[in-house]
Amino acid sequence: xxxxxxxxILASCSSRPDKAAKAPDQITNDDFKxxxxxxxxxxxxxxQSTVTxxxxxxxxxxxxxxxxxxxxxxxxxxDPLLDISVKCALKDxxxxxxxxxxxxxxxxxxxxxxNLVANCHLNQGSERKALLFYNKALEVSKNYVxxxxxxxVMYSRQGQDQKALVAFERASKEGxxxxxxxxxxxxxxxxxxxAEQALPVxxxxxxxxxxxxxxxxxxxxxxxxxxxxxRALSYYQKIPQSxxxxxxxxxxxxxxxxxxxxxxxxxxxxxxxxxxxxxxxKDYYAVIKSQLGEAE
Numbered sequence: 001x002x003x004x005x006x007x008x009i010l011a012s013c014s015s016r017p018d019k020a021a022k023a024p025d026q027i028t029n030d031d032f033k034x035x036x037x038x039x040x041x042x043x044x045x046x047x048q049s050t051v052t053x054x055x056x057x058x059x060x061x062x063x064x065x066x067x068x069x070x071x072x073x074x075x076x077x078x079d080p081l082l083d084i085s086v087k088c089a090l091k092d093x094x095x096x097x098x099x100x101x102x103x104x105x106x107x108x109x110x111x112x113x114x115n116l117v118a119n120c121h122l123n124q125g126s127e128r129k130a131l132l133f134y135n136k137a138l139e140v141s142k143n144y145v146x147x148x149x150x151x152x153v154m155y156s157r158q159g160q161d162q163k164a165l166v167a168f169e170r171a172s173k174e175g176x177x178x179x180x181x182x183x184x185x186x187x188x189x190x191x192x193x194x195a196e197q198a199l200p201v202x203x204x205x206x207x208x209x210x211x212x213x214x215x216x217x218x219x220x221x222x223x224x225x226x227x228x229x230x231r232a233l234s235y236y237q238k239i240p241q242s243x244x245x246x247x248x249x250x251x252x253x254x255x256x257x258x259x260x261x262x263x264x265x266x267x268x269x270x271x272x273x274x275x276x277x278x279x280x281x282k283d284y285y286a287v288i289k290s291q292l293g294e295a296e
Contacts, residue, residue: 066089068090071086071089071090072090074086080099080102080103080106080107081107081110081112081113081116083096083099084096084099084100084113084116084117085116085119087099088116088119088120088123089123091123093120093123093124096120097117097120100116100117100120109140111137111138111140111141111144111146111147112137112144112146114133114134114136114137114140115133115134115144115146115147115150117133118130118131118132118133118134118136118137118147118150119150122150122153122154122157127154127157127158130150131151131154134147134150134151134154135147143174145171145174145175145178145181146180148171148174148181149167149168149171149175149178149181149184151167152164152165152166152167152168152171152181152184153184155167156188161188161191161192164188165185165188168184168185168188171184171185172185179205182201182205183201183205183215183218185201186199186201186202186218187218190218190221190222193225195221195222195223195225195226196226198218198222199219199226202215202218202222206218206219213239213240213243213249216235216236216238217235217236217239217248217252219235220232220233220234220236220252220253220256221252224252224255224256224259229256229259229260230260232252232256233253233256233257233260236252236253236256237253239253244269244272244273245272245273245274246273247274247275247285248281250269250270250272250273251273251284251285251288254266254267254269254270254288254292255288255291257269258291258292263293266292267292270288270289270292273285
């Protein structure tokens, strides 16, 4: 999961391009003044939204867990960094970069701004550009947790799990109270089957937000890997049925039911799952389908 905190920018922008054009005789000295660059202490790194998410545990640190509908309901008025983040999450990259460019003078000393720009490039698949801007965020603030975390996300997407693990560990160490790096670190542990190490992290986060769908799934998955299928099922079943269509949830639940000898129930849950499009999820879907005895 990507740590979405301020980021973004077109560094070549040196003046506000959003002003209406003026006739030469209307231009004053004020038109040549740059906005004062904000200090890091003047900008918050946390999102404050009244929109309710099914996965609220990390919603003050990232927009990744919001649905498209939830994102569209977020009021970004007066907050350029949040506006950039939401536009990037909605894949409206051109608009996001324009907002970044328009606010360069004001936010150029804010690491979150550069981090958001990097996130946009990462979401576009431009990993080299993303790394460039993550490093810019670290140049402004050398231990900036969101950038450290997102570098880990980037490495994870590249399949460089060892590098991702190092980045998440560093981000977790530097930001002891930041939830997203801890979540990502635990998720990486789980990828390697280290459920005993992942479970305390997931459980601690779940204790703070007991209804968070992604954390319920994560705790359930930890117990599943520990072969405690009964306890895994108890967590999966706390997830609203409306979320079972998500492959990472419905497939886990179906396989757990199968392990518990509840084949018919497992097949019913499997039928609710939307067929995924991503390669790894498609492979997992095929494996579960085979184990449930479904015809190809």
